[in-house]
Amino acid sequence: MKKLLAVSLALVLSGCGGGFDDMDAARPGGGIGNTGSDNNSPINPVEKTQWQYSSTSDSSGVFSLRATNYALNFYYDPQFANVKHRPWIQLEKRKSSSGAVTSTVAIFVNSNLSCTPSCKVAMNFDGNRATYEMRNSIDGVLVPINEFTENQLFNKFTTSNSAIVSLPIIGLSQPFDANFDLRGYDIKKMSF
Structure with missing residues (x-):
């Protein structure tokens, strides 16, 4: 009887080990003993960029190239408490x-600005803070005051990694600091 019980117990125990192997193999990376490599994963994954590109053309070819970058943060509209705005x-x-x-x-x-007809807007590019003279071209849109400032800002936005733009929005207790991730700007997509 003892021999029969010992043989039965040995058979039961030998059949119990497989369940843990299946659980281990389901772990990310394959679990213990997985020495295979994933040849489909790139060594240098493609960098995700916040930039979006578009163009306009006619029968004579492309005549306008645009690069758009949305802020990483948003603010609540001073007039409508549940409405979020994300500057770009x-x-x-x-x-x-x-x-x-x-x-x-x-x-x-996308909001009224205390910039009539112009104002100084603080901007921080890669930790370097400066003010730029801007004007309110139409409601809720700021543009540089002159060509020199425009060229400076175009260069800063395309060569910096990050920017913080302090927007003078009417109805907020202080300017809203819009944060932009400027990495990954593709100069080829903005060349004729």
Whole structure:
């Protein structure tokens, strides 16, 4: 009887070990003993960028290139408490029929701004803070006051890794600091 019980117990125990192997194999990376490699995973994954690109063309070719970048944060509308706004910047290059290329910068805010007709807006590019003279072109849209400032800002937005733009929104107790991730700007997509 003891021999029969010992053999039965040995058979039962030998049949119990398989369940844990299945659980271990289901772990990310395959679990214990997985020495295989995932040849489909890239060594340098593609960097995710916040930039979005578009263009406009006609029968003579492309005449406008745009790069848009949305802020990483949002603010609540001072007039409508449940409405969120996310500011964005839009850079544009236009080519005239003569071949001349102009660059523009616009910051879309979607709220009334205390910038009439112009104001100094603090901006921080990669930790370097400066103020830039801007004007309220239409309700809720800031543009540089002149061509020199426009060229400066176009360069800053396309060569910096990050920006914080302090937006003078009417109805907020202080300017709203819009944070932008500027990494990954593709100059090829903005070249004619």
